[in-house]
Amino acid sequence: MEIKCYVVEMNAMKLLYKAILFIFLVSLLPEVFAQNIGISSTGAAPDSSAVLDIVSTDKGVLIPRMTTTQRAAISSPATGLMVYDTTTDSFWYYNGSNWANVGSSGNYYSRTTSNLFMTLSYQNIPGWTFALDSGVYKVRAYIKAQETSAANDADLDLVYTGTLGTVSLFIDSEYYQQSGSFDTDNGNGDILITTSSSNTEHVEGYIETTSAGTLTFRFKNSSGAGGTLFIGSTISLIKVN
Template identity: 40%
Template sequence: MKKFNSTLVIINCLVLMLISFNAFAQVGIGTLSPDASSMLDVSSTSKGMLTPRMTSAQRLAISSPANGLLVYDTTESVFYFYNSSQWEKIDSTTRNNFKLVKTVADLSDELTSGGGTTYLLDENTLYQINGTINLAYPIDLNNAVVLGLDTYEDVLVKAGGSMFSGTTGGLIKNVTLAAPGGSVFSLNGTTSDNLILRDAVIANSNAVGSISGFNMVFMSVVQFANNTTGITFTDITELLMSNTGWQSNNSGVYETYTGSFNFIQKQGGFMLLDGSAVGIDVSSNPTVSDAVLSGVSFSGTSTQYVDGYTTGSYAGYNFNNSWNVNCPGIPVESDVVSGGNIYYDGAITTGFVQTITNNSALNLSGNSNSNSTTLVNALRTMSTQDNRITYTGKKTRTFQVNAALSIRGNSGVGDYYAFFIRKNGTDTLTETNTLMRVNNTSDISSNAISGTVELAPNDYIEIWGQRLIGSGSTSITVFSLNLSIK
């Protein structure tokens, strides 16, 4: 009977334990009060908890693992957990040469390195900006990397003075830069240094600043907003800009180029210009070996999008022969669209007289150079003397040539004349020949000339004539003459 009672007591206790477990649905090991948020609370100050340990092959052989399943892989000596459709490694490795900057105090070592007046960055370190950092001193990039993860939330602010100064470059990415009352850049690099700025915003600054002397400066996807004045680039070997955007709330001159450049390329993006704002200033006549300005949209109420070259440019255009320009809002400029037109600017009712003494070809310069011509609509062409168009572009190209003459034969009824284009004073373009017969000395003949010609830089063309049939001394009068290439 006692044995039966003891068994009954044990059964009752087990039932109570099960009821208690179901009621609380929690297990505490090493603690009598498991955390309310935990199904299992293991507490110890001297022991750990072991997860299942297995080889990689055993882990991969688990059938239909549940999301969150945790094991220790003895083959790789690392924890794995199952996530949706694959095993994910829990990697405890961290980056070397990395610093997370959450306050300016995180740059105290760099301030010490900079002598207490500059944050001298470690050239081998990536500095991750987290949040808004108010700088008290300038940053010397020292070829380091400054990186944010959220362009609009990771912000560097420097009130007054310069934010970045020094003689070295580096990489700046995914941050907003603001220098109220000061300038963002005051950098004077060397031809062995490069500066890269990308995926960034420069805003609310007194000036974007100045960058000079670098081997390469590369800017990509940079937005400029609410800056009082822009940026000046000086003496840079390669200046490359892609998809930079200037909002209309900027003022002053957005981009100024001075000094010497081997190559400039500015592609894509926009410049919104209102009031007296100027997009690009090249009025100091910078020396550029080759430049491409393509796909940049210029728009706004400003009356001067570009402050152009004062020497080497052409009427109605902004740049010299080193630039290839194709942007909405400003004139297209390149060798491909070069051209010009000359016309006789004397009295059309009297014209000029050309005396013919033999049957050799001659330049229609008129007696005593009385053929006076004016060059108009010129782009990469010039006219250093009357009846001549000289190509001044940089690359050899083929032109369409058109000319027209109004001519009267003053004597020699029955004589024949040919009129044609001659290149460089020696090469007759036979395909441009057009003929005139003197039927009587009162008729005025209209002759059209058309053809193509390949011109290298500084090659020129002129309108020439030649008596084909006739002899002795005769003359013709040219009442109108024009010549164009495009």
């Protein structure tokens, strides 16, 4: 009987200790939530104005890294959300309406589109219309045009209602091992980008605007009776000057 009583007393003491520890931890919760947080190898107290104060002399803070396409696909980004874009090699934040480049002197515009049936007449690409002021804009586009006929070529056309300055665009044929060409002499002052492959093309370069206006991108089949299904294309414009 003495042994059994001793075991019962020990179990009771353990329960008592656990109860006391639980009460102690719960009592600390209001204080924990009320205080700011400091992370430091020196044990320095966090600054009272910061909810999070990180101090280090040999390490940095690493925020999420992603491509432009992945960043543009973020659903309902919060104002102030920041990421590092590995495509542009720069930091970006969401300003409540658009993504903005931290190192850019102006605005950033990003658009995607999909599933658009093309005909022989030019059609505006949904969402690919931009109201621009004067300046220099860096253009980066990934265009995938799935042709309905091997004989059909897909033409990307841009039209600006203001005045264009220097336009320098190229198709990176080595990027996806595809081919493409430009036609800037179509009689209308437009710029045509012709892709002869149904795979993704990487278009990049700069557009200078010398007056405010609206920039619109259009697409069409350049030959044949069939249409083109326009799939999974992304474009971004960054004002750099």
